[in-house]
Amino acid sequence: xxxxxxxxxxIQFRPVFFVIGILLSTLAVxxxxxxxxxAAVGNPDWIVFATSAGLTLFIGVSLIIGNWAPRxxxxxxxxxxxxxxxxxxAAGAGALPIAFSGLHLSFTDAYFEAMSGITTTGSTVIxxxxxxxxxxxxxxxxxxxxxxxxxxxxxxxxxxxxxxxxMQLFRMEFSDKSEKVLPRVAQIAGGIAAIxxxxxALDATLLWIEGMRGFDAVCHAMTTLATxxxxxxxxxxxxxHSLSIETTTTVFMLLGGMPFVxxxxxxxxxxxxxLRDSQVxxxxxxxxxxxxxxxxxxxxxxxxxxxxxxxxxxxxxxSIMTTTGFVTVDYQTWGxxxxxxxxxxxxxxxxxxxxxxxxxxxxxxxxxxxxxxQIRRIIQPHGLFEPHYAGKPIPEAVASSVMGFFFLFAxxxxxxxxxxxxxxxxxxxSISGVATAMGxxxxxxxxxxxxxxxxxxxxxxxxxxxxxxxxLGRLELYTVLVLLWPEFxxx
Amino acid sequence: xIGLRPxxxxxxxxxxxxxxVMLIPALVDLRAGFSHDASVFAVSSGFTLFIAVSAVLAARxxxxxxxxxxxxxxxALGWTAxxxxxxxxxxxxxxxxxPADAFFQAMAGVTTTAATVITGLDGAPPGIVLWGALLQxxxxxxxxxxxxxxxxxxxxxxxxxxxxxxAGGGRRALPRVAQILTGVGLIYVAFTAVCATLxxxxxxxxxEAVVHAMTTISTxxxxxxxxxxxHxxxxxxxxxxxxxxxxxxxxxxxxxxxxxGSPRRLFRDQQVLWFLGIxxxxxVMMTYWRWHHGGAPxxxxxxxxxxxxxxxITGTGFTTADYGTWGGVAIAAFLFLMVVGGCAGxxxxxxxxxxxxxxxxxxxxxxxxxxxxxxxxxxxxNERPIPDAVASAVMGFFFLFAxxxxxxxxxxxxxGLDLLTCLSxAASAIAxxxxxxxxxxxxxGSYATLPxxxxxxxxxxxxAGRLDLYTVLVLFVPAFxRG
Numbered sequence: 016x017x018x019x020x021x022x023x024x025x026i027q028f029r030p031v032f033f034v035i036g037i038l039l040s041t042l043a044v045x046x047x048x049x050x051x052x053x054a055a056v057g058n059p060d061w062i063v064f065a066t067s068a069g070l071t072l073f074i075g076v077s078l079i080i081g082n083w084a085p086r087x088x089x090x091x092x093x094x095x096x097x098x099x100x101x102x103x104x105a106a107g108a109g110a111l112p113i114a115f116s117g118l119h120l121s122f123t124d125a126y127f128e129a130m131s132g133i134t135t136t137g138s139t140v141i142x143x144x145x146x147x148x149x150x151x152x153x154x155x156x157x158x159x160x161x162x163x164x165x166x167x168x169x170x171x172x173x174x175x176x177x178x179x180x181x182m183q184l185f186r187m188e189f190s191d192k193s194e195k196v197l198p199r200v201a202q203i204a205g206g207i208a209a210i211x212x213x214x215x216a217l218d219a220t221l222l223w224i225e226g227m228r229g230f231d232a233v234c235h236a237m238t239t240l241a242t243x244x245x246x247x248x249x250x251x252x253x254x255x256h257s258l259s260i261e262t263t264t265t266v267f268m269l270l271g272g273m274p275f276v277x278x279x280x281x282x283x284x285x286x287x288x289x290l291r292d293s294q295v296x297x298x299x300x301x302x303x304x305x306x307x308x309x310x311x312x313x314x315x316x317x318x319x320x321x322x323x324x325x326x327x328x329x330x331x332x333x334s335i336m337t338t339t340g341f342v343t344v345d346y347q348t349w350g351x352x353x354x355x356x357x358x359x360x361x362x363x364x365x366x367x368x369x370x371x372x373x374x375x376x377x378x379x380x381x382x383x384x385x386x387x388x389q390i391r392r393i394i395q396p397h398g399l400f401e402p403h404y405a406g407k408p409i410p411e412a413v414a415s416s417v418m419g420f421f422f423l424f425a426x427x428x429x430x431x432x433x434x435x436x437x438x439x440x441x442x443x444x445s446i447s448g449v450a451t452a453m454g455x456x457x458x459x460x461x462x463x464x465x466x467x468x469x470x471x472x473x474x475x476x477x478x479x480x481x482x483x484x485x486x487l488g489r490l491e492l493y494t495v496l497v498l499l500w501p502e503f504x505x506x
Numbered sequence: 507x508i509g510l511r512p513x514x515x516x517x518x519x520x521x522x523x524x525x526x527v528m529l530i531p532a533l534v535d536l537r538a539g540f541s542h543d544a545s546v547f548a549v550s551s552g553f554t555l556f557i558a559v560s561a562v563l564a565a566r567x568x569x570x571x572x573x574x575x576x577x578x579x580x581x582a583l584g585w586t587a588x589x590x591x592x593x594x595x596x597x598x599x600x601x602x603x604x605p606a607d608a609f610f611q612a613m614a615g616v617t618t619t620a621a622t623v624i625t626g627l628d629g630a631p632p633g634i635v636l637w638g639a640l641l642q643x644x645x646x647x648x649x650x651x652x653x654x655x656x657x658x659x660x661x662x663x664x665x666x667x668x669x670x671x672x673a674g675g676g677r678r679a680l681p682r683v684a685q686i687l688t689g690v691g692l693i694y695v696a697f698t699a700v701c702a703t704l705x706x707x708x709x710x711x712x713x714e715a716v717v718h719a720m721t722t723i724s725t726x727x728x729x730x731x732x733x734x735x736x737h738x739x740x741x742x743x744x745x746x747x748x749x750x751x752x753x754x755x756x757x758x759x760x761x762x763x764x765x766x767g768s769p770r771r772l773f774r775d776q777q778v779l780w781f782l783g784i785x786x787x788x789x790v791m792m793t794y795w796r797w798h799h800g801g802a803p804x805x806x807x808x809x810x811x812x813x814x815x816x817x818x819i820t821g822t823g824f825t826t827a828d829y830g831t832w833g834g835v836a837i838a839a840f841l842f843l844m845v846v847g848g849c850a851g852x853x854x855x856x857x858x859x860x861x862x863x864x865x866x867x868x869x870x871x872x873x874x875x876x877x878x879x880x881x882x883x884x885x886x887x888n889e890r891p892i893p894d895a896v897a898s899a900v901m902g903f904f905f906l907f908a909x910x911x912x913x914x915x916x917x918x919x920x921x922g923l924d925l926l927t928c929l930s931x932a933a934s935a936i937a938x939x940x941x942x943x944x945x946x947x948x949x950x951g952s953y954a955t956l957p958x959x960x961x962x963x964x965x966x967x968x969x970a971g972r973l974d975l976y977t978v979l980v981l982f983v984p985a986f987x988r989g
Binding site: 091092177179316351382386391392396414416418439441445496497500 | 574575660661662799835838839841865872873877878894898899901902905906908909912915922923924925927928943976979983986
């Protein structure tokens with residue numbers, strides 16, 4: 016798939032544009048269901064969707080035809096450009112119907128909303144979802160669904176080959192004689208997509224049985240599995256006041272936060288792999304520990320009843336850790352300890368190879384193993400201590416690129432929150448806004464963008480910074496940052 | 507098993523020195539007419555001396571040799587014992603501090619943190635004020651000593667790139683290190699004397715000048731007034747303090763070489779250049795922010811920004827303004843700046859500039875490797891390639907710093923503090939800065955109102971931060987105590 020030809024001269028844009036053309040055409044097709052949904056209820060927005068679809072399709076097909084070639088290869092640098100460009104362009108096309116719909120959003124707002132959708136973040140600038148036309152609601156959910164599957168495929172098929180932030184740990188073991196790689200990757204991606212759709216269908220059915228309207232059930236199922244978090248109501252899942260809906264959503268959010276490749280293997284009979292995976296164990300362990308700590312805090316310190324505390328925290332922690340961002344309760348009233356915990360799990364995120372964002376659990380496991388090995392080496396300078404991940408020694412290159420990722424994450428976090436502060440936002444909004452954008456979570460902390468708030472009132476500059484944060488977080492930083500290095504563009 | 511005899515012996519020697527130093531505040535109090543406090547210092551000194559001499563006699567042995575693990579125990583125990591016995595006069599003085607308060611205050615002293623639980627410094631007896639300054643001064647000297655002699659030798663957090671080249675190694679190494687330490691100690695004393703003289707010329711009383719000189723060069727930050735340096739309302743004083751805070755954050759080894767006639771190494775050192783560059787850039791940006799968005803006149807903006815930014819980055823903790831009111835970007839900036847710290851091999855604490863340099867170089871090499879997978883890219887520090895072990899130790903340190911910070915903030919949250927107090931308190935303690943952010947522990951606040959549990963946690967954070975984390979964290983690994 017990726018010919019590691021070094022010393023390649025100029026970046027070939029033809030194959031990049033060709034793939035972008037395919038992406039745009041797909042988006043155009045996906046714009047049809049919202050158009051139909053609006054047409055069915057007689058909302059004039061269907062014209063907007065139909066026109067946007069036509070325009071997007073036109074550009075997409077032109078790109079395909081203009082850059083057609085019988086055979087082409089994509090090397091490492093083109094893959095970087097393609098990935099970043101794909102997310103930027105998809106957000107641009109996704110913003111079209113939002114900008115021209117009856118909601119009258121500015122271009123900044125529409126682009127923010129579309130980026131939030133395609134990166135499965137779930138931060139929104141739209142107020143009054145409850146009365147919004149069905150087309151726009153469906154479109155937001157579809158964007159997240161596409162963004163989710165796009166990200167899984169990226170995490171399984173592209174990032175490991177680009178060796179981004181230690182992702183080479185997840186390179187699939189097939190004979191590296193590249194001829195067979197592409198069909199094999201395509202096969203796996205197809206299997207994962209099928210599982211993804213099946214899980215969405217299952218979730219939608221369950222939600223429908225539990226009392227949601229069919230439309231709401233489909234929208235929520237899509238944004239749940241995508242760990243996106245767009246809802247069809249301003250009050251998010253809290254709107255339904257239903258324990259069964261919350262439980263179902265919790266389970267499917269957690270499913271969306273775990274590696275989809277393992278589900279594929281699970282169905283193929285390798286059932287033990289899923290529960291033995293070190294990342295899955297770490298993730299579920301961290302989830303249980305966090306819920307336990309917060310339940311205790313709320314129950315003993317906050318004076319809530321035990322069942323109530325369990326219900327609220329198990330949902331809310333799952334929502335934030337899997338970077339979904341659904342809300343059932345304003346957790347800001349839980350006090351300083353809860354705020355610190357929420358801030359951390361916002362940044363940590365869930366597993367790689369899933370739809371979730373954030374630093375990801377495997378990176379923490381690698382960092383922990385490395386730090387432990389270092390401490391032991393200090394105690395016994397002549398001993399041989401190798402850090403292990405999932406029972407195998409961690410290659411030096413992986414450890415250092417994970418640590419590099421962690422450092423870049425901290426640095427980007429600091430830079431973006433300073434930027435947000437400079438647009439005049441207060442401290443809590445700045446740091447929690449950046450954390451939630453880079454972790455692709457959704458809600459922040461504070462009076463403005465907290466769980467009960469909305470991003471609409473932020474200045475435009477802040478929205479652009481957050482859009483950048485969402486993109487950086489989604490594409491694991493390196494994929495975007497390499498483009499800023501002059502060496503990248505030189506021959 | 508670790509043989510603790512030599513450790514106890516050396517800690518005994520340390521405490522004897524501490525007991526003798528305690529007599530200075532006793533004399534000062536006696537002269538100033540605070541006879542009760544003078545007797546508290548005298549009694550504390552006697553008690554400390556008794557314990558110390560007992561320890562020395564009990565653990566005496568013919569020849570002392572300490573290995574790696576004993577050195578770690580010695581460093582952690584040395585600092586803790588100094589804080590515990592240094593807390594004695596504070597606990598029994600007229601201030602009426604509880605055990606948690608007194609230990610916190612003493613730990614803040616020996617770790618050169620400017621966190622204080624004492625309010626009403628302006629009227630406090632001179633002995634107490636001087637004692638805080640002495641603790642910081644010796645704490646700073648101790649920090650430089652371990653940064654030059656201990657951490658590089660034991661590969662702590664990437665410090666091995668600062669190993670003193672002792673040609674021949676082995677037997678010759680110790681005298682050479684001792685010689686260097688003597689030189690560095692003399693410079694430290696000389697800088698303090700020069701700083702005190704300049705401050706006195708600039709208008710401080712002799713006592714104030716000595717106290718501030720000691721807490722400036724050690725990047726400690728205790729003051730003689732609740733208002734810190736703002737009390738003096740003097741531009742010359744602020745400039746002198748800025749200069750000596752910077753001097754206290756430069757690598758003392760290079761200062762030694764500069765004074766011995768090769769100043770070029772000091773001004774060509776990548777770490778020093780980056781440090782000065784970061785200071786200048788931050789001051790310029792903060793001045794601009796204060797001037798354009800805070801509405802302060804440019805000259806005042808520069809004055810306030812220069813002093814407080816230098817104070818926070820070097821981990822000193824003096825204040826001349828309540829920067830908590832400077833708006834969102836300033837609060838975020840000060841929170842991040844707290845952890846930066848000065849250069850390695852100085853009295854300053856925090857992550858330290860050389861680590862940022864090493865990580866930046868490593869990340870740069872990594873990104874270039876992503877672009878050209880088969881290219882050869884080498885990260886360099888001071889024009890020499892950074893060994894892989896150093897790069898990964900530095901990155902490991904960065905992660906441990908973040909993890910310790912996260913845990914400490916979480917613990918503070920569990921004590922019921924608000925988010926900003928948790929985050930800034932944890933950062934300020936681990937980086938040995940002092941003042942935090944927010945209404946409680948901000949530049950115009952104090953740590954007095956925090957619950958006792960939070961004070962113990964912060965004391966642990968200050969200790970871990972001062973000893974570059976690893977030195978303390980290894981003690982919590984079971985393997986350390988085995989075999």
